[in-house]
Amino acid sequence: MFLFFYQVAHGQTIADTLQMEEIEVLATRILQPLTYQPTNVEVTDSTRLSFLKGQSIGEVMATESSLFIKEHGPGGMATASQRGLSSEQIQVLWEGIPINSPTIGQTDLSLLPANIFSEIQLSSGAPSTAFGGGNLSGALYLRSDWEAGKYFSARQRMGSYGQWQSSLEGRYSTEALQVSVHSMYDYSENDFEFYNRAYNRTEKREHNRSEGYNMMASIGKQINNGHWKSVFWVADKNNQIPGSILKTDSKSRQEDQALRWLSTYERQIGNAELSFKNYLSRAELNYFDFDMDTRSFSTNKRWMVSSDLKYPVAEQLLLKGEISGALTGVVSSNYPIDKSRNQFSLLANPEVMLLDHRLRIYPALRMDAYNDFGTVVSPSLGVNHELLPDKLFLRGQLSRDFNPPTFNALYWGQGGNPDLKAERSNTGEAGITITPEQFLGISSIKLTGYYSQISNGIRWYPGDDGIYTPSNIEELNTKGVEAEIKNTFLVSPGWQVSIQQSGILNRTEIMTPRFSGDQAVGNQLRYTPQWKYNASFTLQKDIFKGLIQYRWVSRRFTTDTEDLRDSLDPYQVLDVSVRAKKRLQALEFTLQVGVKNLLDANYEIIQWYAMPQRNFNLSLTATYHL
């Protein structure tokens, strides 16, 4: 594809190496530019996100990243699978704070609207040394650190099957004070048509309404040699739960509410840089199923404090470390009594630069002490060697990681197992990054291979009494290759074209039988595609900008045995958006039209959960620049 565009365009190549280096990488906790990281980091920046406003983080990641998003359709849950592992094994972070639910161990990405975040970083292979347990496969890092600006903006979006979104945002920043507010109200009937293959007929999704509100406000201030910032995020979502397409009379619904408050203070003392974080959160997840007379209530509260130190000892050595503590409490109608967890962590993660800064070594050691299941020590060692200056980088990492058992796994009333241990993994990976300056418009090529063995994997199985109970029974391995290539061209007169392609090949298998006659051994894990390919094409000229996104996901097996009969067909989705932006003095108007699933594909990502066919959206944004 990139060759085709090169011949058509034969324009001026833009080396975006400099642009890449400007990105502040946070997802790995290694304070180096992208090309000097030991692992691959995918970045969806604010420019790109501005095109994807109105979508959830789940939708954005499905098209923009190597993640496989397990979407249950509009209004339904969307969770991430990375490197073939489960959504409990990827850590979702907001400004460095783990936000995976302590009860279910995962984050529903459908609840996170993209427009309240400034940037998304996805690090495959981010080790547990970076942010603690929960990342056997890596980390998804959400930023809300907005650039300086003075404006007020209002946006209205509407679309097929009753989509309606209203958002307001504003920013005011001076050298001493930064204030920003991002808010969004969204409502959708989600009553889209789909083909029901169980009955060979077209139907309309029912009982699928969703309504939600998100507001993130921040204030920052310079104080002497330091900077203080406080961010307040409130989210409220009410969803009807239709269940699978086989159900026709669901009366279930779910309420998700969260209140998060993060304060940070950073200060320079001599050469040392100190930062303090204080985080408080309260999240509720309530589920009601009137048919089954189920009323499930759970509330979790978290208080986390941390202090981080960075001290450059010499040009070749940057000392870094963190001390942190967290209290987590859960009140749930599903547990016999209230449960809590105390956690204390120590981290040392220095950065060493050798061979005239061409060889970078990142050793790290972390200790996490939990009151409920003991102490876990996690080491990692990353390396990056700049083989050809600014052009060729070799990288790699070895790590031993962990994933603590969730509160539900430990304490669920009927079936919880308080004797569970943490899941552990040993991971090795190696990669290469090439950043040619002028060659076929290619601005970067990344290739990564990895191998990981997971032990003590937690899996729920029914016991003799029919009650599901979790145990540390699963031993599995995951291996694969991740590739990414970016091309950027400037074409006269004034056309700018960029193409981004990525592909993954993954094989995740159970290694040892979990019971006598286990046929899963050696087969691809359920709901884990072996291949995924993403491509996006951006075209910009004057006030117009277009974005075409394509993704293809290979077959997923719904049972342990790779039986074609028990599988979901591969699917491909093509989304197209066109935007026009016009400024009239202090007012700027942006009109955007989008078509999702242009090819009108019928597909299911999760069995019996239909995805919408071709659908449309339109948005108008008015921005007043102060």
Place this chain on the structure above:
Amino acid sequence: MKIRYIPFLLLTTVILSSCLGDNGNNPDPLELATVYVSNEGNFGDANGTITSYDPESGSTLKAAFEDANGRPLAGIMQSAKIRGSRMYIVLNEANKIEVVDVRSLESVGTIEMSTTPTDFEIVTEEVGYVSNLYDGSITIVDLENFEETDEERISVGSQPRSMVRIGNFVYVANSGSGDDRTVTVINGNNDTVEETIEVGAGPTEIARDTGNRLWVVCNGKIAYDENWERDPENDIPGSVHIIDGQTATVVDSIETGGHPTDIALNNDGAEAYLIDETVSVINMNTFEIKEDTLIDRTFSGIEYMPTEGRLYVGDSKGYSQNGQAIIYELDGTAIDSFSVGIAPKIFHFIVN
């Protein structure tokens, strides 16, 4: 099907029902043509199936309904019953009853339910009963138009499961997750409750023998305390209660201990085979446990095949991979096996 074939089929086809509640009469020893295995499937994937096994060639069709109809069965198998020339396949999640021709498995109709069905029983050619899991009731369905009728639901006990008809009486096992211990008797003539019979805790399955006696498998109760911790001291052991189907009276009962889940009847040999952690043997004349452990394994389903004089059992390999059907001689020796769908539960034998 052409009408002229019907008398021929009626004469030459004998359908052996295996399953609990089917007529249970052991037929003359004819040649076994096909074995249908109804597989529950995984709850999350709603992938219940019917496996068709040809004993002569040893070949299987893993999803025979889908092969016959070009669409998946789609649902979690609760029960499957052969009545006349039709099989009634009860599925929840989709909450429907697929009605198929028993020979071809081609769809005859689909009854979409507004409840969560667990079992079906035919009352007349036009009327059937469907037990509803959550509201302790029986829905009356119209078998000509394949739909629920407007008739008021018949209230029974808690969480009704298996149903069997003898004459005008339809017997309903009210499992109640161990908290109910009744069998409701409904008069099929007027759709009213005739009687409620007390049996053991958690009646779940009913099998009928050739003497019109009903063998009610009571699962007992697995107790938990107020903190949902296991409370074995308050467990109620399982039992088998034998009911005279003509008079609706309890004839006898057998305290089995444990928590039995399924039973198969060998009328000629007067033996019942009970899954209760192992497979034990009950003397059907003396109502005593004759052999504690015929097969030292547990299974997800069991049926006696009279033509061969063998036991077919379902071995579930969990809910995310295919199970296995194993064929045993009556002395407990395994002689053959074949692959089936997820969580095999019920066997039906079709003979020529």
